[in-house]
Amino acid sequence: MKIIVTGGAGFVASHAVDKLIAKGHDVIVIDNLTNSSEANINPKAKLVQKSILDNLSSEFHGIDVVIHHAANVFVTKSIEDPVFDAQINIMGSLNILEHCRKAGVKKIIYANSGGAAAGENSRIVTESSLIKPLCPYGVSKHTVEHYLFVYNLLYGLKYTSLRYANIYGPRQNPRAEGGVVAIFIDKMLNNEQPVIYGNGGQTRDLVYVEDVADANMLALTKADNQCINIGTGKDTSVNQLFKTLKKILEYKKEPIYKPARKGEIIRSVLSPRKAKSLLGWVPKHTLEQGLKKTVDYYRQS
Template structure:
């Protein structure tokens, strides 16, 4: 199968590319390397350096002739969206529309879109299922939700299939702690450097953490399942930031000694996503426990620090 992965040099996208190449698919990557890295690019894939809003996007589709597009190119940082909402909307909303136009032009069979738990805003109940009201707190949540409507409309108008995956808090190998990295990547970096981790707020806020390889298997399942559906991809578990750091300290043999800063604007207090719809429609379920995923992440980064 011919597959185009946008953001395929990034944290999640590169893992998906690796899996697709290993499965024997013909994979093309589109990435502008603004947050991705060339070192992440699988040598078995065709790499196109470019942007969703550039004129050359049609040339990428001409070369790739994709049957399926997996869309991960995005601005993914809440704080960046608050500081620069125009940039956030340009990348996430207009970029997706430009991609959809090419999907229509080249007769793409299916689009798999990486959405986010941020679309829900403050949970009215836990676990948050797909029927939960959508009321984003941040511009990032808005810019991830808006493309969902465009995807649904394009699919209806132009006979295109789609699956929308709303991710919980993804962590794992290749997440960049220096850029837009999540809390796990930042904590790993601090602990391996022997520095004091900073927790924003009191640390009792909870998140639903999911290992990147479980995200990969959800995308693999969506290649053939989940038609015209929206699914939470999560572990359906709550872990406080304090408890997260305690587990990480235990794995790497460090003492639990964080400093605390003010809570961040646009962050919710508690989150847990119900994943039962994905289990039913995609035949998917997470495999990695939090402890196992964190251990694998630490093992990888320890080798990187030793090399460095």
């Protein structure tokens, strides 16, 4: 297939690009490299260094599927400047959808955030849980799902919205916000102490990036017109994460505890049941396996 991957130089989508190339697909990456590097891109993919807000008519000619990951991924930026966030995440996505419609693209796979859309939820989040975002980023990412529904209804564009949990793995930027695994490994490899906000009991659903890339591959041909969680369904507390990394890295120091950050979600776990039944997706990596691969990557880079 001929496939456009927006944000394909970034952390998550660059792994999807690798899998697409390995399966023999023709891949065009659209990325303005604002939060990534060309070094992440598989050399067999073609990079078009443009914004998702630009005119992309020539790039969309003859495209079968679009995998849309380009976004403002910074929650803090979305709080400081909700208009900027909406411009990229809503208007940029709408521009991509318009190009899909005009070029007769058959399907779009969209990278949504399950945690950001659900907000605070003490239960395991399913696809029918209440949508209650707590930041502009959560609003902008979720809004696009409504457009996906309407573009399917009105113009027949098929979609799958993948609602991701907290993804970790090689190529995650340790200096960016949110990537707790990358931040901890970076600190620990430099023999510095990672900071834990609050008592460390807050839990996350940590899913390994190659498993997420597999979900994108499955969505090429399955789960049309569905929104699907991509998570493990398992809670990992920040303290547990630290302990597991401590063992893998044979790290000797303790973390620094600081007061809890305002608005931090206490529990964020996504049910993977729908992903299993509709995509046939189950995460292949245990936390320990994924962390070992991630540590190996940061040791070498």
